[in-house]
Amino acid sequence: MSDIEVVELIKTLKKGKAPGLDNLTTDHLSNAQKIAHPIVAQLLTKLFNLMLIYEYVPNSFGRGILIPIPKSDAGRGDAQMDNYRGISLNPIISKLFEKCLLILFKRVLCTSNMQFGFKAKTGCSHAVYTVRKTIEYFAERQTTVNVCGLDMAKALIA
Numbered sequence: 001m002s003d004i005e006v007v008e009l010i011k012t013l014k015k016g017k018a019p020g021l022d023n024l025t026t027d028h029l030s031n032a033q034k035i036a037h038p039i040v041a042q043l044l045t046k047l048f049n050l051m052l053i054y055e056y057v058p059n060s061f062g063r064g065i066l067i068p069i070p071k072s073d074a075g076r077g078d079a080q081m082d083n084y085r086g087i088s089l090n091p092i093i094s095k096l097f098e099k100c101l102l103i104l105f106k107r108v109l110c111t112s113n114m115q116f117g118f119k120a121k122t123g124c125s126h127a128v129y130t131v132r133k134t135i136e137y138f139a140e141r142q143t144t145v146n147v148c149g150l151d152m153a154k155a156l157i158a
Contacts, residue, residue: 001048001100006041007033009099013092020091021063029092044093048100061094 010033013026032040051057068084102109111119116127131147138145 001045001052001104003041003045005103006045006048006096006100009096009103010041012099013096018089020089020094021060021065022091022093024092026092029096044096047093048097051097052104057097061091061097064088064090 010026010029013029015026015030017026019025029040066086066088068086071083071085114130116122116124116130135145135147
């Protein structure tokens, strides 16, 4: 990882986001890099490269603050867990390190064309379209179509 790559990654971080447990925001990194301390990117680059060399990531990189956000259709005062989605406020340095890892390992990190969740430019509508087209394909050929749906959010881990 180079200083220039880290500087470019700092520029891509979304500004105005809430801080994690470290109380640092993207604005801190961005302003430090632009105004006061251009050495910030150099120090972060050294830190990230040492973490890769020694294969060690600080435990604090995995710690965050979980904030429950009510879903839009949730009733007021309803404390059901299903009516909330959680967002995690993670340390900004760990987010920056994750972006570095994605760049370094982009060539070996690939997904299936059949994956729709947690993937850019895909979502539920793409998955529904694929299932629908598959059913139509077999129905047009007058063959048996068996479809099974499973709500993984409700599945229990044994």
